[in-house]
Amino acid sequence: MTQLRSRQPTSALDQFFRITERGSSLGREVRGGITTFVAMSYIVLLNPLILGASADITGAKLTVAEITTATALAAGVMTVLMGLVGNAPLAIAAGLGVNGVVAFQMAPEMTWAQAFGLVVLEGVCIVVMAASGVRERIINAIPEPLKIAITVGIGLYIALVGLVSAGFVTRTPDAAGSTVPVRMGVDGHLSGWPIAVFCLGLLLMIVLLARGVPGAVLISIVVATVVAIVVNAVFDVQGWGLVTPSLPSSVVSSPDFGLFGRVDLFGGFVSAGVIAATIFLFTLVLSGFFDAMGTITSVADEAGLKKDGKVEGMGRILMVDGAGAIAGGVTGSAPNTVFLESAAGVGEGARTGLASVVTGGLFLVALLFTPLATVVPAQAAAPALVVIGGLMMTQIRRIPWQDTDFTIPVFLTVSIIPFTYSITNGIGAGLVSYVVLRICKGRWPGWLMTGLALMFAVYFGVDLISGK
Numbered sequence: 230m231t232q233l234r235s236r237q238p239t240s241a242l243d244q245f246f247r248i249t250e251r252g253s254s255l256g257r258e259v260r261g262g263i264t265t266f267v268a269m270s271y272i273v274l275l276n277p278l279i280l281g282a283s284a285d286i287t288g289a290k291l292t293v294a295e296i297t298t299a300t301a302l303a304a305g306v307m308t309v310l311m312g313l314v315g316n317a318p319l320a321i322a323a324g325l326g327v328n329g330v331v332a333f334q335m336a337p338e339m340t341w342a343q344a345f346g347l348v349v350l351e352g353v354c355i356v357v358m359a360a361s362g363v364r365e366r367i368i369n370a371i372p373e374p375l376k377i378a379i380t381v382g383i384g385l386y387i388a389l390v391g392l393v394s395a396g397f398v399t400r401t402p403d404a405a406g407s408t409v410p411v412r413m414g415v416d417g418h419l420s421g422w423p424i425a426v427f428c429l430g431l432l433l434m435i436v437l438l439a440r441g442v443p444g445a446v447l448i449s450i451v452v453a454t455v456v457a458i459v460v461n462a463v464f465d466v467q468g469w470g471l472v473t474p475s476l477p478s479s480v481v482s483s484p485d486f487g488l489f490g491r492v493d494l495f496g497g498f499v500s501a502g503v504i505a506a507t508i509f510l511f512t513l514v515l516s517g518f519f520d521a522m523g524t525i526t527s528v529a530d531e532a533g534l535k536k537d538g539k540v541e542g543m544g545r546i547l548m549v550d551g552a553g554a555i556a557g558g559v560t561g562s563a564p565n566t567v568f569l570e571s572a573a574g575v576g577e578g579a580r581t582g583l584a585s586v587v588t589g590g591l592f593l594v595a596l597l598f599t600p601l602a603t604v605v606p607a608q609a610a611a612p613a614l615v616v617i618g619g620l621m622m623t624q625i626r627r628i629p630w631q632d633t634d635f636t637i638p639v640f641l642t643v644s645i646i647p648f649t650y651s652i653t654n655g656i657g658a659g660l661v662s663y664v665v666l667r668i669c670k671g672r673w674p675g676w677l678m679t680g681l682a683l684m685f686a687v688y689f690g691v692d693l694i695s696g697k
Contacts, residue, residue: 257578260444261577265318276297285339295485295488318575320588331563379527381625386647386650430449434446446617450605489561523656525546638663
């Protein structure tokens with residue numbers, strides 16, 4: 230009887246978010262929400278650098294202030310909405326990769342308002358698919374081994390992103406003529422204080438997690454950040470990357486809502502042409518659809534939110550994710566989608582939407598306190614990505630490697646996701662190879678899977694189709 234009572238909700242907040250039911254606690258949810266924010270707050274700095282680096286067809290450029298405001302606003306509102314509606318520890322912000330498509334491919338062919346108009350249309354398409362149940366049916370139609378492969382591939386991807394952002398792994402310059410694409414450190418070996426801070430944070434996080442210390446991820450990030458600030462103040466270190474760890478001279482900044490509502494829904498079809506604009510829209514929808522699908526399923530799996538192979542509340546989660554793309558267009562921050570860094574909060578114990586409310590609330594606070602949100606260097610936050618990526622890879626034990634229907638498709642999914650820095654590419658390669666194998670072995674994979682494979686074939690050959 231005592232055990233049954235302990236599982237009963239202790240408050241209205243507990244009952245709404247089902248905190249006790251999911252084996253979590255208020256403290257875990259708050260820590261998880263803070264950890265996710267810290268792990269992904271870099272987007273407030275990085276998105277303006279990407280969108281601000283390109284000019285549209287008229288030569289107009291976006292200002293850093295207005296992009297920063299748009300990024301924090303969209304991330305804050307949509308992540309809170311994910312928490313309240315989807316009740317899942319999934320944070321939403323401007324998607325990396327797809328924001329580059331908007332900046333470097335779409336903007337030069339049309340105005341910024343027209344580019345953001347296509348982003349809104351992308352969100353509408355995804356919301357319609359979610360509302361009609363098509364998106365959920367597609368996700369449920371994908372075989373479980375391929376879903377596990379997506380989780381494992383994303384684990385590798387997260388770990389690689391962490392290693393690269395910390396400078397532990399760097400790209401080998403093409404001028405070197407080397408067949409090795411990456412290397413350790415800047416010149417083949419590790420050196421410098423930034424790498425030392427990363428290693429300290431990584432080792433501390435591993436030890437604390439192994440010893441079961443509550444708040445291990447967040448404690449490690451905070452300690453590494455403090456060490457980085459002290460080291461930078463004493464030695465005036467170079468090479469931190471995007472964020473230099475130092476106390477800001479100003480704490481408060483004024484938001485600039487200049488991009489809000491500057492949307493031209495159909496003008497892009499006139500400026501860029503119907504074919505080009507349609508290809509842009511197709512690319513946005515496909516990337517947004519499958520990037521989010523992979524992230525949602527893998528993070529939900531890690532959080533224990535899957536029952537009978539299906540993510541609990543998937544319909545609501547997908548609706549909010551689709552609405553995120555619309556919000557990205559309306560605010561001028563590029564398509565918003567579920568972030569991989571949500572796994573950092575899950576690793577800290579987050580299991581409900583309360584963590585997302587905390588994360589989203591911090592993004593909204595960042596509208597006024599952007600300088601404070603940009604104190605944490607990549608070297609302090611990156612260990613969380615490496616550790617969580619490693620934990621996600623443990624799912625590989627559930628893959629039926631002996632089944633030849635899945636051996637190669639699973640391998641392609643797992644390897645291509647990190648190798649190409651694209652979840653969509655990995656999912657596409659896995660689905661296409663799986664369908665081809667099934668057909669060649671005389672086993673019909675079904676119309677839905679076959680249609681997905683054909684869609685990805687078009688996606689991979691889009692440049693050939695467009696005559697590029």
